[in-house]
Amino acid sequence: MSLCAPVLAEAPPPNAKAAEQQSQTRGLPPEAVTSHAIALQGEKIAFTARAGAIRLKDAKTEAPQADVAYVSYERSGIEASGRPVVFIFNGGPGAASAWLGLGAISPWRLRFPPETPSPSLTPVLLDNAETWLAFGDLVFIDPPGTGYSKFLSEKDDVEKRFFSVDGDAEALAVVIRKWLTARGRLTSPKYIVGESYGGFRAVKLLAPLRERENIGVDGLFLVSPALDFTWLQGGRPPLSYAALLPSLAAVARNARDRGQLADVEAYAAADYVVDLLKGPKDPQAQSRMSEAVARFTALDRNFVARLGARVDAKSFSRERKRNEQRIVSAYDGGVEGYDPDPFAPGGDWADPVLDAWRAPLGAAMTLLTQEKLAWPIGDARYAILDGRIARHWDFGHGGRANAEALSDMRDALALDPRLKIVVLQGVADLVIPYFATRLILDQLPAYGDADRVRLVVTAGGHMPYLRDEGRARMRDEARKLIERH
Structure with missing residues (x-):
């Protein structure tokens, strides 16, 4: 046609x-x-x-x-x-x-x-x-x-x-x-x-x-x-996790511009990439990444370690406010909503921004x-x-x-x-x-x-x-x- x-x-x-x-x-x-x-x-x-x-x-x-x-x-x-x-x-x-x-x-x-x-x-x-x-x-x-x-x-x-x-x-x-x-x-x-x-x-x-x-x-x-x-396929190229990390940190810090994230960008573009490319068989690299990613995202270090320091958007949206039985929007991490099934190990939910508007x-x-x-x-x-x-x-x-x-x-x-x-x-x-x-x-x-x-x-x-x-x-x-x- x-x-x-x-x-x-x-x-x-x-x-x-x-x-x-x-x-x-x-x-x-x-x-x-x-x-x-x-x-x-x-x-x-x-x-x-x-x-x-x-x-x-x-x-x-x-x-x-x-x-x-x-x-x-x-x-x-x-x-x-x-x-x-x-x-x-x-x-x-x-x-x-x-x-x-x-x-x-x-x-x-x-x-x-x-x-x-x-x-x-x-x-x-x-x-x-x-x-x-x-x-x-x-x-x-x-x-x-x-x-x-x-x-x-x-x-x-x-x-x-x-x-x-x-x-x-x-x-x-x-x-x-x-x-x-x-x-x-x-x-x-x-x-x-x-x-x-x-x-x-x-x-x-x-x-x-x-x-x-x-x-x-x-x-x-x-x-x-x-x-x-x-670059947007979570779970595939290691660089996708490095690309996402500054935005996760922006939500954790309630940042409003890039100036508040210079340290995260520097880590994501250098040390984080180096350790990601070493793969999960390197325990020292895994430990360094888990420590840094937990610090930048304000997530529990043990949770970050279980993910291999590779935090995807959905896991972050669920875990950030899990103790309060709330989830954050993937479309705007500064907006929260209720978790419809807070005790399930995994789950799906309507996004508090996209679906609500x-x-x-x-x-x-x-x-x-x-x-x-x-x-x-x-x-x-x-x-x-x-x-x-x-x-x-x-x-x-x-x-x-x-x-x-x-x-x-x-x-x-x-x-x-x-x-x-x-x-x-x-x-x-x-x-x-x-x-x-x-x-x-x-x-x-x-x-x-x-x-x-x-x-x-x-x-x-x-x-x-x-x-x-x-x-x-x-x-x-x-x-x-x-x-x-």
Whole structure:
């Protein structure tokens, strides 16, 4: 299956026309356009909101395949052609854009209470003081299977293609090109924002945008990106434990930045690696590691020794507050929840951050769509996070464990000397540790200016924007990236 603009050389075959007519009755509604204004630092900012969908078709038959939903916010009263456009994706795979949209970037955001999140939280939308609308127009895109996006084809191979690394990137590149063309924004500076797998996706998008859609990208802003899954496989490469250790220490120390973890980073990158590579047959190395890891993580030394001084995120999440019958979130080690089965030797549990915020964010997006965007979506459910998509995702040859986007990043930086990348991560993220990302990025050449790729570490976890400090830091770093072009 290939995705591109409709074939214009010849009329579509009759079966394609029938499929198009049938899809109109079950596709998404036409675009809704509304006008709004919010106050930012005392300044009134007027903007236009658009909620709609871009239809993707088979390039050969023009048979409809999917309607990809988007929400855009475009500032009023400013010449659009030179104004930056920011395309925003979440990750998963299977996560909708409301995480970044109502969590951090859009003109409105969900109110986040200071206490542990609750799925029964009543969604309240606030004007977002940290919105990026002040320095760029925003386009939030929900890949097929997420948000309100929907498949229009019942063929299994269509869904299978979309649920793959290459098919996903090719399809979303078409969506970006179609949005730019429809809005007359091909000359605007272009940026892509991606979180978690969305960071992987953002890097993978560069090649199809450049090579298939004739579109260049000025910059990437990656939030907690999964750049190389080999580093994220606990229990496999010894370096994965070294990459995680500073984040474990950040939780133990309630650290808010890298400056509080310099000693842990130095140990993790030197003595710890040396002893890890000696293996479990060296009792002196095991003893040294157990002592140091227990000290940095505030875990019981005997427990650390039983793990061979190789502490994974799940074990840490369970053991840190085990005596209090509580667990900590892997997505933000500073957030705790109750252990549903505290006396079991092992177990599974819903994450106190990821799983608790799903319902409020999904409900808030429904509220936004109905009350502010006025998009007549009816009783459609907003799919905030679909685990089925992640389970069925095709990572290509080698599978998930060997998937990486660093090679694509190398090629893009070498080819385009104007491309700049900012990577922002929370210090207490145990899912994609910031130190792993630092070690990965350290393998890149300077490409003439080492500042072309910057790592920013802030307070918080995998979604650092759930905290006021992290949300403000994201806005400030994004403004620097966009305005310095």
